[in-house]
Amino acid sequence: QVQLVETGGGLVQPGGSLRLSCAASGRIFSPNIMGWYRQAPGKQRELVATITSGGSTNYADSVKGRFTISRDTAKNTVDLQMNMLKPEDTAVYYCNVVVGSSRLWIYWGQGTQVTVSS
Secondary structure (H helix, E strand, O other): OOEEEEEOOEEEOOOOOEEEEEEEEOOOOOOEEEEEEEEOOOOOOEEEEEEEOOOOEEEOHHHOOOEEEEEEOOOOEEEEEEOOOOHHHOEEEEEEEEEEOOOEEEEEOOOEEEEEOO
């Protein structure tokens, strides 16, 4: 069983930066994809960024050029560096891990609040 714990959320002014971290306990087999999703009040959960076990990354158009996802496979961690934050980035951010190929195991963290406001 994989458990995910996110840290690093908080309140930041527009234009500021935050770094989210997610630590996974348990064995994570390859292939896998680690990522971040977010859900704003009244909206559906949406993809923010993902990174595969091979290092390929994917970003939502709304965060390209501002957010950077990275992972440490040896430590089973995935980070999200968020720069030039906007009020519309306000949401609960969830860490996600998808393991497998023909059969998938999907794991979610409990979420961490990010609020961008002056």
